[in-house]
Amino acid sequence: MCPAPTGTVHVYGQLREYCAGASQLSVSARTVRAALEDLERSQSALYRNLCDETGKVRRHLNVFVNTDNVRDLDGIDTTLTAGDVVTILPAVSGG
Amino acid sequence: MKGADRVILTIGTKKGVFVAEAAKPRRKFELRGPFGPGVPVYSTLIDTRGTPRLYASSCNPFFGMKVLRSTNVGKGFEETKSGPAFPKDDGRALINIWSLEPGGGKKELWCGVEPASLFRSRDGGDSWEMVPGISNHEHARKWQPGNGGLCMHTIIRDGNRVHLGISTGGHYLSEDGGDTFKASNQGVGAGFAPDPYPEFGQCVHKIARHEDAPGRLYMQNHGGWADWTGPGGPRPDIGVLRSDDHGRSWRSIASGLPSDFGFPIVVHPHDADTVYVVPLEPATRSCPGGAPAVWRSENGGDSWSRLARGLPKKQSYFTILRDAMDIDHLTAPSLYFGTTTGQLWIGREGGEKWECVFDSLPPIHNVKVAVV
Numbered sequence: 001m002c003p004a005p006t007g008t009v010h011v012y013g014q015l016r017e018y019c020a021g022a023s024q025l026s027v028s029a030r031t032v033r034a035a036l037e038d039l040e041r042s043q044s045a046l047y048r049n050l051c052d053e054t055g056k057v058r059r060h061l062n063v064f065v066n067t068d069n070v071r072d073l074d075g076i077d078t079t080l081t082a083g084d085v086v087t088i089l090p091a092v093s094g095g
Numbered sequence: 096m097k098g099a100d101r102v103i104l105t106i107g108t109k110k111g112v113f114v115a116e117a118a119k120p121r122r123k124f125e126l127r128g129p130f131g132p133g134v135p136v137y138s139t140l141i142d143t144r145g146t147p148r149l150y151a152s153s154c155n156p157f158f159g160m161k162v163l164r165s166t167n168v169g170k171g172f173e174e175t176k177s178g179p180a181f182p183k184d185d186g187r188a189l190i191n192i193w194s195l196e197p198g199g200g201k202k203e204l205w206c207g208v209e210p211a212s213l214f215r216s217r218d219g220g221d222s223w224e225m226v227p228g229i230s231n232h233e234h235a236r237k238w239q240p241g242n243g244g245l246c247m248h249t250i251i252r253d254g255n256r257v258h259l260g261i262s263t264g265g266h267y268l269s270e271d272g273g274d275t276f277k278a279s280n281q282g283v284g285a286g287f288a289p290d291p292y293p294e295f296g297q298c299v300h301k302i303a304r305h306e307d308a309p310g311r312l313y314m315q316n317h318g319g320w321a322d323w324t325g326p327g328g329p330r331p332d333i334g335v336l337r338s339d340d341h342g343r344s345w346r347s348i349a350s351g352l353p354s355d356f357g358f359p360i361v362v363h364p365h366d367a368d369t370v371y372v373v374p375l376e377p378a379t380r381s382c383p384g385g386a387p388a389v390w391r392s393e394n395g396g397d398s399w400s401r402l403a404r405g406l407p408k409k410q411s412y413f414t415i416l417r418d419a420m421d422i423d424h425l426t427a428p429s430l431y432f433g434t435t436t437g438q439l440w441i442g443r444e445g446g447e448k449w450e451c452v453f454d455s456l457p458p459i460h461n462v463k464v465a466v467v
Contacts, residue, residue: 053187060156
């Protein structure tokens, strides 16, 4: 089997304190789900901010692969190719 | 506390936690914060066992639930190493942290959350374990959320007895230190179900007691059902209750109040017969007639008197939430309450004279006071 493609996860500013200040992290994963599982192992404090105890991406976060929201693709089973950029951002809301 | 000379308030708001500090005369409060800025805080704790520690729940709707801790009396806060979380295979996810209380050991903390469950930390909040006796209780999956969510908001410990208040679940009592719990709602009414006195499922808003009279408990329940004409008939006065048998049975003490609906209930620190409530209009959850008042009973709820000197006389429609009122333990204690309009009020001499301490904070969820 080919090695998993390597991409980048962009870290939202408020969350960088949970990964030693890194603004982006390199991940090797075939899907968004696998990228999150990689973060669960390698960046557990960051992961807890992104996913709840059941493993679901938190309700008010949006996950993008490059410029596409994964809800318009295959959700967290969206496949990744080499060089893809995964961005996880809070939804616009609040007051 | 020996040598205690500072009055500390923790004020949990929609936009973080503030800390106010004053010398014992409580003439002027200095405000610090917000800490955890921009994030709602529903629960705070001033832990006076040993060196004082302050705790706050930081309930971030985007990034999850955290517990903040201060070891310098609220000059700064840091996140504990972890917050409460359900086991991965449980299927539930934390939505909110509603209560933080000291446990038995010096570093032990208890924490009530939404969906209604109980967690315990034995190391000052750095690690947490779920308490299965209530979190996995056979009733747990039958409880319903109220308007504020399905929350465990009250934890009262008395030796091996543990009282829990759940909205909407009712009052649960453990007599074995929290290993097992039983619904204990005899006399506690429910207005939103055909059966006026169900075994469980009541919308308890807050429970309070005096440390020296542990058998006596007071409850602010979800009242406002005097005019109900549906199945089960009207349920007047189910909103304010008292127990004299460690919470096994309850009776109404609401007669004489302008409304039996409200959220907080607070007991005087030196007199178990003196209790305070804030009656609200049930439909609007705001002050009756736009004129806020705290009501006090000095005879365990047999009669009530209105305390409003210094409070606005009209055009005030704020709400005082379940954890937004407290009383200090000084010789002539002061009451404090925070409003959903961001005002923090002090009621000197047990509520006889009211003054606004801060008038433009974010909406206030929680107020705690201690002398350290």
